[in-house]
Amino acid sequence: MNADWYQVETPHFRIVTNGRPAMVKDLARDLERFRAATSQLLRVRGDQQRLTVFALANRSSYAGIVGEEQARQTGGMFNHTSYGSFALVNLERYRFMREHPAREFLFHEYTHFLTYGSSPVQFPFWYSEGFAEFFSTAEFPGDGSYMFGAIPVDRANSLIHDRPMPLEDLLRATPATVDKKQRLKVYAGGWMLTHWLIMSSDKGGKIGDYIDAYNRGADPVDALTNALDMPLEDLERAYLQQAEGRFPKGKGQLPDDYRPADPQPRPMSQQRAVAEIARYMVMSGRKSESLEELVQYARAEGANSHELTSVMAVAETGSGAFERAEEILATIPADLHGEFWYRSAEAWLWLRRELQKGTESDLKQMAAVRDKFVSLINDNDEVAAHWYGLAIAMQKLGHLRGEYLEMLEQAYLRAPREGEIAWWYAHELYLDRDAESFAFVARPLLMQTSGQEFREQLQSMLADLPADGAPPMRWAGDTLGGTFSKYRDHSAYKALALAFDYRGACALGYIYGSPDQDTANERALAECESQRVEFDVETPCRVYAEGDRVVGGADASGRRL
Known part of the structure; x- marks a missing residue:
């Protein structure tokens, strides 16, 4: 890394590089043109955060960050974090690409950034990669137009020499179920099927229905065939015919108000880099x-x-x-x-x-922590991690639930794929009995959650609080949704108390058959408190439901459990 460093900034990108500044300046201009083109096609939010790109001049610089093994296997990578989104690229690896080194890779990754960066929606593996590959070959002829749909350089070999992955295998593939060779086939097959859907079929408008069904947990094959209203055999025939045909390109015009970026590389100290x-x-x-x-x-x-x-x-x-x-x-x-x-x-x-320190934390010190995060947010309100830290501090200080939930929501909006943030937020929405908002957060979270205990918790909650007006489904076991189901079975004077903290630790206590409501409340709180101590939950217990009426939600009071 002992080299000259530069930074190149545009409205939507910041590139830190030890490569040739003139080349990286051209790359920054292309990225802005690419964003202008895709913003029309993908309905990009205007306030989306800037992407930081570390464009490393050679393999040794790249390996210094990702390690030797990753440097051998990859030429770049992309990360969403609660501090922002970052792309790394080894410029040397892509030096033989048409027009510009690393351009296709960065177009591919920026497509992921636009589709994933501000939304929790999960995309099937084949479509996520196929869609990004489809746009990675965008071209700009110089007349204010753009073209897309050419065969990606990295896919040409697979398309010419390998048999396509069988369609059902492609639709069911996940990053965890394929090896390196199969992964390459997923990229190639995903590009082929996406290209057909967008360019050669009349089914492009049905993709949204497919993604919705997929995120509701539908079988990945049935979700696509039902959305397209095509038998699997007919769909596979169209898919395989792609491997034998020519691939048309799409064309569009850059927005009328688009103005080319003219970034100027500025020297950056080695210390800062x-x-x-x-x-x-x-x-x-x-x-x-x-x-x-x-x-x-x-x-x-x-x-x-x-x-x-x-x-x-x-x-x-x-x-x-x-x-x-x-x-x-x-x-x-x-x-x-x-x-x-x-x-x-x-x-x-x-x-x-x-x-x-758990429940022994110093409230005066915690108040100082809260004030520090407020100050950081006042200076820069785009960092999800600081909103998250503020929400934690406010909950620990005993702020009203609605107050710290506003901070948690801001963290989630900026980093919807950060597991800790999404897990906490999903539970709070569940307790608010907000079925639609809860499902919007919980369904994608379920798809990215691997631990069986965590999955069962989310599944039980989704069954208990279904969206679309469906009746609740019973769920056995001691999960949150299962406990709520059992509680509803009882009548007479009953109460449910709970404690839930930022870590996801939960304590529950419910009582039924009491002589009056006050007695039910007291006994439920006592039961909850014993669990709170046992499971080390840091927030105090509170009465959540009296009878079947919610009394302890930020926005749910008065709703039926």
């Missing part, structure tokens, strides 16, 4: 050994900085080494304590340290 890369490594969960190697390199090459020091403190905080993190931060001069990076590192250190 190394600090930014280190921060990305921590936020994306890279191995600590890679970070240590980068820090050692920075020290040896004179690229160390106070900002890099703060990143090391963040890494120590994440591993639970709070004393070490505090010692590291203490080495940073006081006149830098107002820097955004320092304040963020300190806020998370203070929060994590207090959270470790």
